[in-house]
Amino acid sequence: MPRIARKYLNGNIFHIVVQGINKENIFEHDYQKAKYKGFLKLNKGNVKIIAYCIMSNHAHILVYTEDLKELSKFMQKANTKYAVYYNKENTRVGYVFRNRFNTQEIRDENYFKNCIVYIHRNPVKAGIVKDEGQYKFSSYNEYIKESYLISKNMAKSILGIRNIETLKREIYLMHRNNIEYKFSEIPDEINYNEIINIYQKEGLSNKEIVRKLRNEYKLSERYLSKIMYVTRHQIRQYLE
Secondary structure, eight states, rough: OOOGGGGGGOOOEEEEEEEEEGOOOTTTTHHHHHHHHHHHHOOOOTTTTEEEEOOOEEEEEEEEOOOOOHHHHHHHHHEEEEEEEEHHHHHOOOOOBBSSSSSEEEOOOHHHHHHHHHHHHHHHHHSSSSGGOTTTTTTTHHHHHHSSOOOHHHHHHTTOOOOOHHHHHHHHHHHHHHHOOOOOOOOOOOOOOHHHHHHHHHHOHHHHHHHHHHHHHHHHHHHHHHHHHHHHHHHHHHHH
16 A cells, blocks of 8 residues: 655644543433434534544544644634533533643654554444444445545545555455554543644744643643643733
8 A cells, every 4th residue: 555645744643532521421312312413514624534432421533634723623613612502401511621732743654554444443442333334433334335524535645545445455455454452541640741732833923832731721820820831920921
């Protein structure tokens, strides 16, 4: 199989994980999973979805984007719409998602292919189904059958494949082969350095980063000072 074009591995592919607050089952029912899929489709804009899997308390999404600001807007819009819907349905208020979202940048060919397999195998590992094709809320069947959310053209370009039938066969073989995949589950400890790095790539100033970290993660001035490598006095100025 042709090697993935280098331009696609140059900081454009991301594995995103979102999780319910306190690990709650925010996608417990099929209709809730379907609702979240709808919000992802409605708000994706120029973000290309390559793979996804929506479980009961979390979701995995593998995307291609040429603009990190677009990615942030995409996730913010989809998650905000779902949070409003979920709170209204359950007559509740407050946060629905555990944090902003966890992002892993994909820069390696094997890591990219393994990530697709890892995402689709989530319900198998959880004992929900015996085969990836039996799960309704992942992109596995969209590759084999009709697509709804994913961009098959984007997947073909990244994998260096010219036609749909070859793509189907490649996806099938990727899941049948005994690929070694090592991805951590949703971390209990948030990697704020990685989050800050994403914000910086989006072009945010230190002041904007501090304010977003404060608003989204409720961090103390002391901790903000530690991870931003500035004085607490400077943090207070940013927050004024």
